[in-house]
Amino acid sequence: MSLESIKFTEDPIQLVILNQLLVPYQTEYIRIDSIAPGPDCEFSGYDAIKGMYTRGAPAIMLVGCFSVVVELDRVINKDEAETFGYDLADELSFKRRLIERIDKLIKSRPTAVNLANGCNRIKQIVEDHHIDRNYELLFSTVLVFSRNLLRDDLQANLSIGENGVRYIYDELTKENFKGDFSVMTICNTGSLATSGHGTALGIIRSLFKKARGSHRGAPFKLSHVYACETRPYNQGSRLTAYELQYENIPFTLITDNMASFLIESLNDSGGKARSRGLADSAPVKFIIVGADRIVKNGDLANKIGTFQLSLIASQYTSVKFIGAAPSTTIDHVRTSGDEIVIEQRPQRELTEVRGGEVNDCGEFVIDSTTGNVKLTKVKLAPQGIDVWNPSFDVTPHKYIDCIVTEHGYMTKDPNGGFNL
Numbered sequence: 001m002s003l004e005s006i007k008f009t010e011d012p013i014q015l016v017i018l019n020q021l022l023v024p025y026q027t028e029y030i031r032i033d034s035i036a037p038g039p040d041c042e043f044s045g046y047d048a049i050k051g052m053y054t055r056g057a058p059a060i061m062l063v064g065c066f067s068v069v070v071e072l073d074r075v076i077n078k079d080e081a082e083t084f085g086y087d088l089a090d091e092l093s094f095k096r097r098l099i100e101r102i103d104k105l106i107k108s109r110p111t112a113v114n115l116a117n118g119c120n121r122i123k124q125i126v127e128d129h130h131i132d133r134n135y136e137l138l139f140s141t142v143l144v145f146s147r148n149l150l151r152d153d154l155q156a157n158l159s160i161g162e163n164g165v166r167y168i169y170d171e172l173t174k175e176n177f178k179g180d181f182s183v184m185t186i187c188n189t190g191s192l193a194t195s196g197h198g199t200a201l202g203i204i205r206s207l208f209k210k211a212r213g214s215h216r217g218a219p220f221k222l223s224h225v226y227a228c229e230t231r232p233y234n235q236g237s238r239l240t241a242y243e244l245q246y247e248n249i250p251f252t253l254i255t256d257n258m259a260s261f262l263i264e265s266l267n268d269s270g271g272k273a274r275s276r277g278l279a280d281s282a283p284v285k286f287i288i289v290g291a292d293r294i295v296k297n298g299d300l301a302n303k304i305g306t307f308q309l310s311l312i313a314s315q316y317t318s319v320k321f322i323g324a325a326p327s328t329t330i331d332h333v334r335t336s337g338d339e340i341v342i343e344q345r346p347q348r349e350l351t352e353v354r355g356g357e358v359n360d361c362g363e364f365v366i367d368s369t370t371g372n373v374k375l376t377k378v379k380l381a382p383q384g385i386d387v388w389n390p391s392f393d394v395t396p397h398k399y400i401d402c403i404v405t406e407h408g409y410m411t412k413d414p415n416g417g418f419n420l
């Protein structure tokens, strides 16, 4: 990918993030200077995460952890303790203040567990550290932890790709499937949502790589991806479509409410696909989704719209539903999806959209001073109406066929349960 969502440098310590609110129309990077808002903080990790500038559970975790590194650098190495309300002379009060600010950061987005998992480990480092005036050691410990988190996330995504491919090949071989097949996905689970490669989209990338490379001789091959638009925030049409186009992976964008009709059309052997305007008639064999939190019994929180896809898959024995996530997405405390807090987003995020302005021919209008696509915001509903806008839903494990992590793939035990 030419676009990295997170850029962190150590000399000097600097964190910049891609403003995902502007993708795919403009490329803008913003510098993060603190953990949470405060005096002398222009743009904090909290602002970036809460404001959706940075998105996707693993990316949120990485930006959150690196924002702690950035603030500690200013406090410890740049003599700015007072600006942030830290007292370096009093170790206990320093730790209290830091933990208070990290706790505020964790609250920026409650459903994705990765942020809390990463930040809680930093809190543990802080609590266990006997500072004894050696703040530099604390700084370097948090820096190394965050740097490793970034490295491990990339490695995990590559392994998820491999493990997902293995499950898909095993299933198709068991079924004696031959020919081309399609997959469906929702939300943004690629490079932009992670440190690189991606989770669900990582599996799709790896599948394509295999189909084009050493596995060219396999009796089946992924030929097409159907990407759901992912209303209301359109992560699918803005980010996933952008990544698939960039990777030259053949795909078709659909709105979320087309999923069942599409699968019914493609998976029918009587030729419904052709009469319904579908150029590629390879059946959808897998719906592959990411996750923001997977609890112990396998219930999975992901972008709103995921649950209904699992219900559709459950109606077709030939369609398997796969959840893909790194182990930082696993919640080892909660036992069922009923315990997951679902983030409610502002009503305006559903009734208003911002996008690239187009002329009557559908071509982007370019701002002559900046050379960028002009952005415009429109409202899609009457003023003053009631709107429900949950950002995520929970897919019960009974509708999930397989969970893929960096450690392998897991199907259900004979009692129909996952044991995470």
Ligand SMILES: CSC[C@@H](O)[C@H](O)C(=O)COP(=O)(O)O
Pocket (backbone or CB within 6 Å): 052, 054, 055, 056, 057, 058, 186, 187, 188, 189, 190, 193, 194, 199, 233, 235, 289, 290, 291, 292, 302, 303, 391
């Ligand atoms: C790779 S994280 C799993 C995604 O499916 C996830 O839901 C996601 O991208 C979150 O969307 P967000 O834009 O942060 O609300």
